[in-house]
Amino acid sequence: MLRKLLFQNQDKKQLVIAVIGAVLGITFLVTSIHYLLKVNEFGKGAEILGPNVIIVQKRVNNSAVFGLAKPDFSKQEIEKIKSKKFINDVKPVISNNFEVEFSTNDKLVPYFRSDVFIQTIDPEYMDVKSAEWKWKPGDTIVPIVMPRDFIVMLNTFMSASGIPQVSDDVAKDIRFKIKISNDNGEEVVGARIIGFTNEVPSILVPQAFMEYGNQKYSLGADQKITQILISGEESEFGLVEKMIDERGLESKNSQMVVGRLKSIVGTLILIVLIISIVAVCTAGLVLIQYLQLLMTRNDYEVRTLLRIGYHPKLIVKTFFRYFVMIFGIVAGIGLAIFFILKYFVDGLLETGGLAIETNLSYAAIGALVLAYLIFAFTSYRTAKNGIYKEY
Amino acid sequence: MNITLNHVMPEPLASIKHSEKSIWGNLISLKSREKIMLNASSGKGKSTFTLTTIGMRKDYSGTITYNNQDIKAFTPDDWTTIRQEKVSVIFQDLQLFPNLSVKENLLLKNSLMDTFSESEIKQFLERLEIEDKWTQKGGLLSMGQQQRVAIIRALCQPFEWLIMDEPFSHLDIENTNKCMQLIDERTTELNAGFVLTSLGDDHNYNYSRELNL
Numbered sequence: 355m356l357r358k359l360l361f362q363n364q365d366k367k368q369l370v371i372a373v374i375g376a377v378l379g380i381t382f383l384v385t386s387i388h389y390l391l392k393v394n395e396f397g398k399g400a401e402i403l404g405p406n407v408i409i410v411q412k413r414v415n416n417s418a419v420f421g422l423a424k425p426d427f428s429k430q431e432i433e434k435i436k437s438k439k440f441i442n443d444v445k446p447v448i449s450n451n452f453e454v455e456f457s458t459n460d461k462l463v464p465y466f467r468s469d470v471f472i473q474t475i476d477p478e479y480m481d482v483k484s485a486e487w488k489w490k491p492g493d494t495i496v497p498i499v500m501p502r503d504f505i506v507m508l509n510t511f512m513s514a515s516g517i518p519q520v521s522d523d524v525a526k527d528i529r530f531k532i533k534i535s536n537d538n539g540e541e542v543v544g545a546r547i548i549g550f551t552n553e554v555p556s557i558l559v560p561q562a563f564m565e566y567g568n569q570k571y572s573l574g575a576d577q578k579i580t581q582i583l584i585s586g587e588e589s590e591f592g593l594v595e596k597m598i599d600e601r602g603l604e605s606k607n608s609q610m611v612v613g614r615l616k617s618i619v620g621t622l623i624l625i626v627l628i629i630s631i632v633a634v635c636t637a638g639l640v641l642i643q644y645l646q647l648l649m650t651r652n653d654y655e656v657r658t659l660l661r662i663g664y665h666p667k668l669i670v671k672t673f674f675r676y677f678v679m680i681f682g683i684v685a686g687i688g689l690a691i692f693f694i695l696k697y698f699v700d701g702l703l704e705t706g707g708l709a710i711e712t713n714l715s716y717a718a719i720g721a722l723v724l725a726y727l728i729f730a731f732t733s734y735r736t737a738k739n740g741i742y743k744e745y
Numbered sequence: 746m747n748i749t750l751n752h753v754m755p756e757p758l759a760s761i762k763h764s765e766k767s768i769w770g771n772l773i774s775l776k777s778r779e780k781i782m783l784n785a786s787s788g789k790g791k792s793t794f795t796l797t798t799i800g801m802r803k804d805y806s807g808t809i810t811y812n813n814q815d816i817k818a819f820t821p822d823d824w825t826t827i828r829q830e831k832v833s834v835i836f837q838d839l840q841l842f843p844n845l846s847v848k849e850n851l852l853l854k855n856s857l858m859d860t861f862s863e864s865e866i867k868q869f870l871e872r873l874e875i876e877d878k879w880t881q882k883g884g885l886l887s888m889g890q891q892q893r894v895a896i897i898r899a900l901c902q903p904f905e906w907l908i909m910d911e912p913f914s915h916l917d918i919e920n921t922n923k924c925m926q927l928i929d930e931r932t933t934e935l936n937a938g939f940v941l942t943s944l945g946d947d948h949n950y951n952y953s954r955e956l957n958l
Contacts, residue, residue, distance in 0.1 A: 355856075359842055655842060662828065665825040745824070
């Protein structure tokens with residue numbers, strides 16, 4: 355009866371408009387947060403380097419060819435790059451300063467041997483399991499990450515030798531060995547592939563192995579830093595790219611393309627997210643204003659209920675429950691539209707070559723719950739202030 | 746419950762000269778179970794008395810106490826208990842809900858303390874000869890009928906005091922007498938007192954005391 359009394363003086367048209375606005379805002383909010391996160395996750399795990407991380411070296415030009423320009427990075431140059439606002443960190447890529455020979459050590463594959471170049475990068479920026487990516491002096495097996503080009507080359511070699519080609523998984527089971535040496539000595543350790551990379555053109559080894567080799571089998575000359583790893587701010591890849599170009603640096607094109615694509619899509623979705631937050635706030639305000647209007651229209655009813663002995667808490671609860679129910683319906687419809695949109699957008703993205711993960715983003719649902727809680731709290735405060743002002 | 750008005754002067758009435766016997770500006774005690782007529786001509790503050798005594802207006806100097814407790818210190822919780830169990834009011838402007846039926850108006854009040862059954866409430870309507878209005882909307886009733894519904898509504902709760910602000914202003918003598926009898930029965934049954942404000946008519950009732958404004 356209380357509900358009948360308090361909600362009979364409604365302008366349903368106004369309520370419907372406020373609800374439509376809120377549904378649109380909630381739908382855009384959930385959708386944009388979901389896709390912002392999914393685009394940021396895109397490519398994660400597929401590559402060894404973490405997101406927004408690239409390896410760069412100085413571009414080879416005529417001056418470098420004639421020895422007029424230094425191909426290596428000085429400490430000052432690294433610090434200068436690190437000081438940029440859109441750069442999170444800069445780490446040197448350490449190379450071997452000892453001789454390295456890489457060969458197969460497995461009866462199942464033909465013998466293959468080559469002098470190779472190995473490198474190590476800070477494990478913080480590598481997307482590998484830390485339990486697998488470790489080595490200490492005395493360990494007989496060193497984990498390695500191979501350039502994907504290697505498996506192509508190995509398969510070409512196997513094919514030419516009349517042996518079946520190997521997949522990534524099979525390649526990880528092949529036993530290899532690495533000989534590290536200088537003029538004074540040598541040492542052989544087993545090697546096991548734990549992953550492949552398109553981003554680094556050399557074999558990657560754990561830092562401890564590189565330090566061990568560079569200490570024990572050093573060739574003597576000072577080690578130069580010819581490559582650096584740059585970790586850029588999310589959605590500011592455009593600035594990183596601009597800086598790389600201005601400083602005469604270069605990176606593998608594939609890294610730049612993915613970074614640029616993620617940056618552009620991420621920025622676009624971020625804009626949509628900001629618009630969505632504004633839309634949700636506006637729709638929420640419209641609903642709260644509607645609540646205030648409803649209370650003003652029921653001024654007589656509320657005052658009389660209080661006069662005949664109704665507790666203000668009960669009247670506040672009646673208004674609060676009604677609006678929480680309305681926003682619950684708004685959230686439910688918004689979520690349903692999001693799922694329908696997601697079904698189509700996922701298909702569109704996949705067709706467009708951006709096959710992102712299709713599982714639900716908890717942060718998007720979290721944003722919906724947060725918006726709901728903020729609205730519930732604001733409704734409660736508005737109803738309470740409106741009712742208790744009668745005392 | 747004793748109600749005391751200790752030199753109470755409502756702000757809008759401060760500029761008016763009041764008689765020495767007026768409740769305004771004097772120390773007046775309304776003793777439990779008293780049946781009081783508050784007599785005054787128009788504009789002397791009969792409705793102001795009702796609204797200040799039940800805490801709906803606070804624009805006055807002096808103090809009003811219930812059992813020596815200043816009502817200005819009461820919380821919303823206190824007022825809810827008082828309005829549900831201690832003091833019932835018949836407002837001059839009746840304060841019915843025009844879009845609710847007579848039944849809904851009465852049950853809305855009765856449900857707070859579950860005082861009467863629906864059939865008992867219907868018996869009240871029969872005694873005041875408005876039983877046929879049970880399902881009719883409050884706003885469609887005549888002022889006299891609305892006044893009788895407002896009287897019944899005020900009786901649908903336990904109380905120690907019944908404050909009535911010109912409750913019979915739209916009723917003829919016959920209906921006034923029926924209402925007065927019902928009110929007397931209910932207040933006697935509850936061992937309660939009442940204050941009836943009037944323009945001078947005593948409605949043929951034998952009051953314990955008469956006060957003036």
